[in-house]
Amino acid sequence: MAQANKRQKTVVIGAGPVGTLAALYAAQRGHEVEIYELRSDLRDPSTIPLNFTKSINLALSERGINAMRQSDRPDLLNRIFSETIPVYGRMIHGKKDSGVLYQQSQAYDIHGRAIYAVDRGGLNAALLDELDTMPNVKVIFNHKLTGADFKKHKAWFEVIGSTTTPNTGRNREIEIDFDLMIGADGAHSAARYHMMKYSRMDYQQEYIDTLWCEFQIPARTVLKGEKEDSKFSISPNHLHIWPGKDFMFIAIPSSDGSFTCTLFMPSANFDGLEADPTQVPKFFDENFPGVTTLIAPANLISSFNENPHLPLINIKCQPHHYTDSIVIVGDAAHAMVPFYGQGMNAGLEDIRILFSFLDKHPSRRQALDEYSEYRKADAHVVNDLALENYVEMRASVVSPLYAARKWLEET
Ligand code: FAD
Structure with missing residues (x-):
């Protein structure tokens, strides 16, 4: 574990929209932040995008906008809005x-x-550019989380593309320590997988x-x-x-x-x-x-x-943390089907709420206990709404009853 007299060391897994916002919030609070990302820098045109598609256009709504607004980086929202419709x-x-x-x-x-319609890659790049301006943040690409000991606050990463070790034929591995790990590594989260070995987590996919x-x-x-x-x-x-x-x-x-x-x-x-x-x-x-x-x-x-x-996968789990050592956020905690347009928005909102608990309690353990308990209900509801909205979008929007119901709601 990092020394008590040093700045808190916060390690974020995954440099997607949620992980980068988490790193921003932690850095604003003076933490020593390291963010580890499996892939290379998405701002490099040769990087293969997530899901191997050219771009995903997302609907950004108030949940996500407010989380970025509360990061106290006004230029960030100005830049993102300049590229939205x-x-x-x-x-x-x-x-x-x-x-x-x-x-x-x-x-x-x-x-x-x-x-607002926003390009996922553009939004992610704006967050990464913001992190580049902060002296207490290191963004480390091509590092894949492969293991963690949440009692000893240690984690291991495979360095992608490193010279393979001659005896094993495997990539080089590094060990790091941390005070807090924030797992933001998406639906197939390795952070969540390793946390499950420590926490009595209920999990449903x-x-x-x-x-x-x-x-x-x-x-x-x-x-x-x-x-x-x-x-x-x-x-x-x-x-x-x-x-x-x-x-x-x-x-x-x-x-x-x-x-x-x-x-x-x-x-x-x-x-x-x-x-x-x-x-x-x-x-x-x-x-x-x-x-x-x-x-x-x-x-x-x-x-x-x-x-x-x-x-398309739907994931619910609880709790979202283990002791004061790790908390999972975004798709790692609650991947949902995209029909409610809230997956990323809810993930960004996780960060705003998580840090409001961390700001409130001097004890990180108490903050994570309370955050996890508070957030799970909302996370489960938004997952259910996303599933229900598929029926709404593909069928109910053309039902004659739809127009009547809408009219009643609006008058
Ligand atoms: P991700 O975006 O998955 O990022 C995780 C990051 O972690 C990645 O960069 C990955 O490379 C990295 N990583 C993974 N494993 C490791 C590891 N072992 N070590 C280190 N790094 C690792 N949401 C909305 O809010 N609005 C929408 O309109 C919307 N539309 C969507 C449409 C489609 C078709 C889909 C599929 C999703 C949509 N979503 C939408 C959901 C949204 O894309 C996700 O909720 C959002 O990307 C989650 O962000 P995240 O940062 O939690 O995870």
Whole structure:
């Protein structure tokens, strides 16, 4: 353990959005911070992005915004907002029995408030840039957590790409000590896995029978005399949904005029199309009317073939800590399906709440005990809401009852 007369040494595992914000909060409090990340620096163009996709566009909402606001780094939010697009509602796309295409706007908020479309990589890069300005933070890439002793406050990392040890053929390993470890290493968290050997953790995971695959609506070329906004082929201020009973296609705007789109569909449907990908455009025409005018059929086929078909996992566990030694946050503590748009937002909120407990109690042990007890209920509820919202997004939005219910809620 680090010496009592030294600054607290806080080690963060994972330099995703949640880990980098945790490092920022710890650094603001004067801790000696080390953040260990499995992959190389995502700001380096040669780094393979998380999930092997070009980008994930996320919906950033008040939960996450407030957590970044409370980090007391005003330039951070200014920079992030300069690269976001406000989204005021969803746009439902469909086809009438007459064959005519229609779109229907459904506002998110009667007061006109918005959520914000943000590029995950851009947001993550802004947080990393902020950490680079802080003298008490070291960001250490290409280090994979492989083991931890939470009684002795020690951890071990494999140094990815290091010269392999001749006798074992394995990468070099390093040992470090820490006062507090914050595990922010995502859904398949190694920090959580090692913590389970110490803590009597209840753990539940569920894969839903839906896979996702990414597509792109390209930006339009802006012609002479046209407004800048005409680079968007569809409204930039909506989250676009093509609902289907069992599947859906969504599109989220990017500031360059393109849209990052995601197909969510049961694995059996993916299997069917994988057997004959030439059927992808026909499948889109039947189920997501109008999309083939936005994405060329050849591009639909190549995205389907080249982009991975990824699973969706829902994880609940408790407690989120062990003694005063480790706490897990973000997807490591509560990975959820993406249909409520709150996975990252809830993870960022974890950091704000965690540090409010750490600020309140001189005893770190008491702070973590209380944080874990307080946070688990909220984490479980948001996971459940995310699962329920899949039905809402892919089916209820087009039900005639939906409009009536919405009208009743709003009047
Ligand atoms: P991650 O982003 O998973 O980052 C974990 C980091 O830890 C990674 O950099 C990883 O390389 C590193 N790591 C892993 N293992 C180790 C190890 N052993 N040692 C060291 N480092 C390690 N959320 C929203 O709020 N809004 C949305 O609109 C939204 N849309 C989504 C759409 C899709 C299709 C998906 C899949 C998710 C979506 N989410 C959304 C969820 C969001 O992406 C996650 O909740 C968020 O990325 C979690 O952040 P994190 O920092 O906890 O974990």
